[in-house]
Amino acid sequence: MKRRLIPILAPESLVSMPTKQLLGRLHSLQRCEESVSLSDRTLEVAATEGIVFKNTAEWQRAYTDLKAVLATREHVPSAAERADARQQRVKKKSNKRAGGDGGIVTQFHAGHTRPAAPHHGRSIQRNRVHSYAFGPAAAVCVALLSASGCGGPKISVGNPLAYPDLGDKVTLAASGVCQTNIDNQDGVPIPGIVVRDASLIRNGADLSNATRHVFVIFDDFLLGNMARGSYWRSQADRRLGLDIPVMNTSETRVYVVTTDTANRIERVEHLAAAHAQLSVDTNDFGRVFVP
Secondary structure, eight states: OOOOOBOOOOHHHHHTSOHHHHHHHHHHHHTSBSOGGGOOSOHHHHTSSSBOBTTSHHHHHHHHHHHHHHTTSOOOOOHHHHHHHHHHHHHHHHHHHTTSSOOEEEOEEOSOOOOOOGGGHHHHTTOEEEOEEEOHHHHHHHHTGGGTTTSSOOOOTTSBOOHHHHTTOEEEEESEEEEEEEEOTTSOEEEEEEEEEEEEEOSHHHHHHOOOSEEEEEOSHHHHHHHHHHHHHHHHHTOOSOOOOEEEEEEEEEEEEEEOTTSBEEEEEEEEEEEEEEEEOGGGTTOOOOO
């Protein structure tokens, strides 16, 4: 393949060149052929002024001068290095949110959870379902919920789950909850949740009549109302299986509360979510929408 000749430059001219241009020259030097004996170039081309082969004094001198100048410049990360750095930042943020390395791996479920209907495969094909780490720091935070230490609903383990304690938070009863990741355009996994057999808790009567013992409480107004909209949309369509995910612009806190048969709180855990996807309890298909 025909290549352009690399010009011979004085060492002082390299100093004024930008780093990106120097790296381009380095790449060109590294792609030079080894020698004229191993090349299909003619001797006339090989003899023209410019750098063609690595086994020449011109190539050796140009390479040495270039490396000396690059040694004084800042390091420019490659595309692979930049991608690795992004992954490390995401991992560090996830570990910090989960209370550091380690912790108890948890996944919420209650009873049998049904897979999405086949025609909803497009909505969850790119999702990867994961368990998530619930670390010591999160445990301390949950223990302080009754004192509003984490800014969430005022609920605590051992007490009955009462509707006034939920405040104005959007709350769903569910048969199961799990955390998922959806990769963004940069390949970075963004956490979210999947809620199975959701039933909207609108008032104290809904809470008293709930047959489920897992409750999802959205601490964020925007994501909570989008989840509520998804619930009513699926309920009106009598949709079986999962609706399309609803997306927030940033990660927000979601609480998952598990109760016993007497409606006393057994466990309170929280996780970060920027999107939510849910299916509706078919027993709610007869509900009347009240704006």
